[in-house]
Amino acid sequence: MSEESIVREDVAEMVGDWRGYVEAKLGFRNHWYPVRFSNELGEGQLQVVELLGERLLIKRIDGVVYSMRDRCLHRGVPLSQKPDCFTKDTITCWYHGYTYRFQTGDLVNILAVPDSRLIGRRKIVTYPVEEAQGLIFIFLGDEDMVHPLARDVPPGFLDEDLMVLGKHRVVDSNWRLGAENGFDGLHIFIHKDTTLRHYRTFNFPIGHTPRPGAVQVVEDEEGPKGVTDDFSQHDPVWDGVIDGQVVISGPRSEQVHGTSASVGTSIWLPGVLKVDSFPNPGLTQFEWYVPLDAKRHLYVQTIGKKVHTEEDRNAFASDFESIWKPHGLDGFNSDDIWAREVTEPFYADDYGWVDEMLCEPDSTLLEWRRVASRHGRGIQTPEKLR
Amino acid sequence: MSEESIVREDVAEMVGDWRGYVEAKLGFRNHWYPVRFSNELGEGQLQVVELLGERLLIKRIDGVVYSMRDRCLHRGVPLSQKPDCFTKDTITCWYHGYTYRFQTGDLVNILAVPDSRLIGRRKIVTYPVEEAQGLIFIFLGDEDMVHPLARDVPPGFLDEDLMVLGKHRVVDSNWRLGAENGFDGLHIFIHKDTTLRHYRTFNFPIGHTPRPGAVQVVEDEEGPKGVTDDFSQHDPVWDGVIDGQVVISGPRSEQVHGTSASVGTSIWLPGVLKVDSFPNPGLTQFEWYVPLDAKRHLYVQTIGKKVHTEEDRNAFASDFESIWKPHGLDGFNSDDIWAREVTEPFYADDYGWVDEMLCEPDSTLLEWRRVASRHGRGIQTPEKLR
């Protein structure tokens, strides 16, 4: 149990109606999180993934993916240290032969003690797994709290005609700094030199602030919970002025007429962003900030496009590889990554949540913190990792 | 004083009659521990060793080894940083000339302050040293608690006709995970692929469980305290079965008739294992798990053989170099080492002692924990390191 994952009580008490968000340093339990792309785990393959501070095994058996804690019940060693999979369905601990069934977590045998009364009476922790849109999702939580996956992904993500491509990377910051970096409409300032603008058919202001009504909270009982921010109801700022002098201007081209105002962003529990018309009209970026531990998150970056023919699919796959991945997911978003990483120290001891000095448009972030606190289905705490 | 060496009170309170064992994260004080082989310290040589969280100097003077804390009384610097040994019997601190006699620890002078009233009135901590069977033992504890070395080594180790050879390595785990790995009869499962079996004249089951009476506690007042486990009173398991199917079998050869049942193991305070008839009939393995700090132990591995002639000695020395060291101490035991190291994280915050899920044959380990708690002569605590 590392000290850094324990949230300071004095800070939690100071933040009022977003206390739950501050407490969720290790993420919210009882939600679905993507951990890998489906095509990264072939039939019969085993992998180790981290999620909310836990270490898990995933294995694909007869096409279906299962997930189990990577820690033997007996002496707590990682099963993955030397995975003995003597049968398709089981994994045997290399140390003393404790053998678990992937589908249920049942302790089906102890090879060295075949008559132990523990056999058949103990279970290792397993978690539900689902695959959708080419991603493997794990429900990290308690059996009686399972909700449909559709409640934990942004609207439209599960649409049948959506083709999704992407990548993932480990970022050295808490997951919340990822979520806030993404949803924060102001941080466009950081992207003022992006190479992506040469491939986009609209322009970039250096900032924009929401007018009343731009930001909406979504709390339908049967759907995902989140906050939407409609950039068409924003006032863009094109020029940066210091002491009466224009010092910087947002890149504008006469040849294009759209602005980022056609974009809208929304953030959803348990920590996934949707950006409409991005990186270009006709595309939608969906990205997850998956808590690995208190100091790292898996940044799962995807772009979705509606496709109806094989030709559509091929064209999107080609553009993704040549444009949207290098200039968007790699180029544009790499700036977001270092921004999150250098923000981490200020929030690492929790005091950042009370010492920060937010400005008016950051009220969108406060909405997100409140919605997350109201609808997060549980807090992952260090005790849960034992 | 590092935080990791402080034992959690809540855990210590939960474990009942083996509380002392849980508290002895830094080892048991007032016992004898081997730190080096005698032939590693020539006449007049000085070395630094660690023991139970302390850093010590050892020096051989006129054939006799002495041990002293490697920390000047004055400003706490390591004397070994630049050892000024101006006379055979003394060491002078490089910083201000505090000079200590190895035999007594007396502050015999302060070279830069020859009239200080501290001189002759202060002592640096020294510990008793003995050499036996080619090992240098230090009694790490208080002067009035010294017991004979014979009470802290396994029966037979001091036998005059025993020839002892060995090596030592640093292992990145708490010492108790070393002791339990060694004494645990079940962990033979880990050795199922060992190259050692090509050189042994008996077979390996994949597991074996003690029948009533196999395990005995030894608590003679005048001798070492420990637990013995007689493998001839065990039921061997030759086949591992999952879902009714034999998935693995212990290696058996028609050409040899013995089994590991001729082996017996025993574990002794302060943390030393004896394995009879191992690595082969006629040999005995003695191995120590010497606490260096809360997270590391010195694994002192030795093999003893009764010898009566020079020919016997030469034959054993030759077999040791060509067979027992590469295939036993290096090969077979290297699996034990990584097993201990990957077990460490589960026990590092102490919760492993209450979260583990032992099975029936592990009752032998519980006996050991209880015996150690009853007979350990003191707990090394972070305060003792000041």
Added chain:
Amino acid sequence: MSEESIVREDVAEMVGDWRGYVEAKLGFRNHWYPVRFSNELGEGQLQVVELLGERLLIKRIDGVVYSMRDRCLHRGVPLSQKPDCFTKDTITCWYHGYTYRFQTGDLVNILAVPDSRLIGRRKIVTYPVEEAQGLIFIFLGDEDMVHPLARDVPPGFLDEDLMVLGKHRVVDSNWRLGAENGFDGLHIFIHKDTTLRHYRTFNFPIGHTPRPGAVQVVEDEEGPKGVTDDFSQHDPVWDGVIDGQVVISGPRSEQVHGTSASVGTSIWLPGVLKVDSFPNPGLTQFEWYVPLDAKRHLYVQTIGKKVHTEEDRNAFASDFESIWKPHGLDGFNSDDIWAREVTEPFYADDYGWVDEMLCEPDSTLLEWRRVASRHGRGIQTPEKLR
């Protein structure tokens, strides 16, 4: 807020009249500290420096140096990560455009939110800066506590005819171990093999102890506060004796007549040493132990010489480069540096302050600890870093 910068209450309570010194693990607030040499910061240049646990920007604008905390008020990121200096006087945060004026710390704009009501109403922390004798000094403290620089440097340092040359290095120890190493008259023992003695025109004893009256406390209201130690009132020790035998002697040459008795040392708040007639008669060494954080200090080493002509200046500059820097600041003082670094572990958890065993001449250090506790203008605490 790192744990290692929090001082143990039990230790602070045990040390009586030098409690403030023990508490000042991060240094004393409200004092002037040198951070760089003036010639290291050209016109328009920006640098990051550390001081008492804080990270600061320094910039030279129209010849004048200003200092500002390197942490945006908004989300706590380092401005230096990608310094956007769109005008000479300002720095703009790369993340959201918060723009600060160097001279005042005023938040003069938020480029992406030009109508925010925060603008003109918030300030980032700035600190007064002065340059003297080729050094840039920062007053790390509160505006209403500023004192003249002359009260925080040793007597004579600001003399107009003094030419000062030097260098700086980072040392891995708390600043107090630097100050005590320097002022401690006994530690000459460590320098017994220095190459510097070939260039000095006086001899080295191996130790020397103050006679009554040698040590004086200086507490003039209008001047610097410190302790002086006059080596001409010391008794030198030339021979080190163990068991009646001379084992080492201080280097003495028939050809020179002076001894180190012509040297005097003094230590001044907030942690600066003056050594008269050192490294040679006619020179004065001034050296600062500037707290960077709880475990590191900036060792600012300077040598001053009275000069009256251009010829004097050239001669000193030449001797500095060829003799005093390589054999004094680099050679002689490098021994001091490793001595401090290996002393650090004993004091790192604060217990060293009560576990040390000082000898009689160390009473000079106790005087210094008391004077520092009485006259330090404030303690830098972890809370101040928030």
